[in-house]
Amino acid sequence: MIGSSPEIELEEGLEGREFVRPPESYWRQSWVRLRENRLALAAGGVVLFLAVVAIAAPLIQIPIHYGPLQQDLTDNFAPPFKAPHWLGTDELGRDVLIRLVFGARVSLGIGFLTVLIATTVGTAVGLAAGYYGRWTDEVLMRIVDVFLAFPAIFLFIGMSILFRPGTLTLSLIIASVGWAGVARLVRSETLTLKTRDYMLATRSLGARDLRLMVRHLLPNVLPILIVSASLGVGQIILIAAALDFLGLGIQPPTPSWGSMLSNAQTYFYHSPWLVIFPGLMIFITVLATTLFGNAVRDAFDPRLR
């Protein structure tokens, strides 16, 4: 018998930390890698399903026969798993199922909208800071530092009180902090890209700044943006739900998962389903987007190649 030996780690070859402009095949390769990941497909399927549900909410309302705001005080706190209210009713006799369906609109809408805004602003700032350098970089990055130093929730509280937010305002509020992280990421990537020969070459040919940034830098930071965006959606849905829960987000009577939970707190001694279902929806949504985001990172992140 051969004696056992300690397990020593073999150093894994970490190549390709630096990468030049992704060739055309990069996108196809990433896409193939993503499609081969079964967990990713499943998670992506869940996200897609939820998106369809959110968009088609008014249609789903038809067979259920209840509106999200429709009250029935004669049938409040109806327990779940029984017709006609499959997931029960709340304290005003509103159908939980249809409220969850409409809640998906709010959650997913805010998730995607916020990521869009934060990524756009963050990319612009990051590109500018990284490209121009010197005092532009210095000033912009100090501002980024300030926003990263904030315990964001305190800012959200302040802003929420000012704006009494709907979907768009809540997205803007969350994005007002979220852009800083994106900006820092894009800046550091831009700094490494800027030193590349082709950048110098293009510059010496007299290309204008804006053109250089949009045509040459942007496509190169795109993979990293895709990764950060797909990982960001889930976290933003969580933050938005927390704000709704605190009563600082989407205002009643508009159904959102967070505010449903907040409401249910009072009643969960006798109606625990009012707590369980909305939380489950948040959990499933965030889990699916996070798993999908992880898979996207594995497939697209040039640093993991």
Place this chain on the structure above:
Amino acid sequence: MAEHLLEVRGLTTEFETRDGILRAVDRVDLYLDPGEILGIVGESGSGKTMTVLSIMRLVPRPGRVVAGEVIYRGRDLVQVSEQEMREVRGAEIAMIFQDPMTSLNPVFRTGWQVGEPLRLHKGMGLRDSIGQAARMFRQVGIPEAERRTANYPHEFSGGMRQRAMIAMGLTTAPPLLIADEPTTALDVTIQAQILELLREIASQFGTAIILITHNLGVVAGMCDRLMVMYAGRVVEEGATEGVFARPKHPYTWSLLRSIPRLDADEREPLHPIEGMPPDLTNLPSGCAFHPRCPFRIQRCIDERPELVALVDGQRAACWVTQAGTDLELAATGDAWGGDG
């Protein structure tokens, strides 16, 4: 023959990879006597490092020793328990590595690290072990030894770090020291100093040394005996002088022709070895060197040659020389001219 300090027989180490089983060490035999310096030479990937890591039982996973014995002072190290093996490592057999920049732990003081084997194996206390580390520092030529033990590795130069590594290997006065390319990462002048230090150690303490290198010049100056590896196999082994004077394997012969020699005719060109090192997951048939060999015969392609003693205890694994052919004569003769 009297019992050797270390005798390795048929040592075989394999890695399971996606492309199949990779045999990094293939039936290696070697021996070492006290105070002797053995050089192991070969290209990177030839299995030099894996051979000594197999002796130490420190093969990185997923690799493992699948066959063979490593007899050290009458015990087979392949068979002993991990507990016993731990008592051998650092106490009986010490090892120093190629890159002194990364081989010392950055977060501990050098004296603490150099004295650690004493605490592990000799039951010495912290203060005593660091005191002993300072004495070792002096021994290996680190100035201001006392003060230097309080330094961290990043405060040492590369040469100093390698001296510290050697000091660390020698604190427990092990009978055997394995040095894996100890000078590759260093400046040329520092290289010479470190090699000189190793030679002194061997003669002064009677420490046996296995010196892994890809530099034949180092071997010529240092080693009593020499072992050449190719594709995980030993292809030639013998006294340094003998092998240099009349290599009995075409690979050794090519290696010797590929290095610049001081006594060579200036007009004589250098001869780099043609072809690529072999893919270990897909070795050529027969002798692994045959695709690059200027002397190959049909038998080299069909059948793997074993290591056979030829002259003065010099052994080689080659059908051509085992058939009595002299490589130097054959190379200058017309018969082989067109093939080089």
Place this chain on the structure above:
Amino acid sequence: MLGRYVARRVLAAIPVFLGVTIVTFLLMHLTAGNYVPGLALNPDLTAKDIARIRANLGLDRPLYVQYLTWLGGILHGDFGTSLIDGTSVLGDILGRLPNTLELTGTAIFMGALVAIPLGVVSARRRGGALDNFLTLVSTVGFAVPQFWLGLLLILIFSVQFEAWHLPWLPSSGAYSAFNGGGPLDRLQHLILPGAVLSFFYISQWSRFVRSSMVEVLSQDYIRTAWAKGMSERRVTYLHALRNSILSLVTLVGLEIPGLIGGGLVVEVVFGWPGIGLLAYQRALQYDYTVVMGTTTFAALLVIVGNLLADVLYAWLDPRIRYR
């Protein structure tokens, strides 16, 4: 050497702190700066009365004067007084601070205590059952809303346990109103909120420790450690862990804003009388001096926390002092 390093870090933190105060001030001014609670609703007050009250509160002065006055106060430790009950904002904050530190400190400590060994073990046995299980737990931990987890725990350990006549845990506050405040009583109140917060840290940090251990274990100096003939335990927990803890320290430092923010939600769910709950309750009442004070104070905590993490890192990593 370490002293100079610390001094440099402190200097770098000053502009960030000023930036934080400016943002907070502007935001609060926009939010509620022109608003005095109940003022507009009171029919007995004339426009002149309102103007007088505003003047007393200093709200009629130019914005920058108000900011500098407020900042000057903060630098002297004066965070102003509450608009609701006239108590000192700093006094309110300091009164709540021990509770917040108790909760967050416990959670961070428990988190690290559990996450580090879990991370180390799953790094040593990569792809093993425990490793895969922990990957699952961490993904779940990343996706589960803390307030929901808190509610579920209350549902199980307070509501259901009580219904089943089992020893149940308190679901709200830091101690019992009657005959409370003893160490055991406080501990009972700490369990649920502490569990929610530390579960989150455990799920994140154990993955982090794992990946940094995987990297450290492949380093040359670990091979050196093996070659010296030491036990697996010593290699892992002394030589490797010391290095990978370095990166965990940095991570915790970077996550401090998240730690304090996450604490707020948990404080609200469990009625834990900390700074977060104070800020939240007062925000709902438009008590903007208190909100400004808590926000600034929390940002200060973040900055100090980052600073501490930097210093700790420098202390742990001998290489950094010379940079």
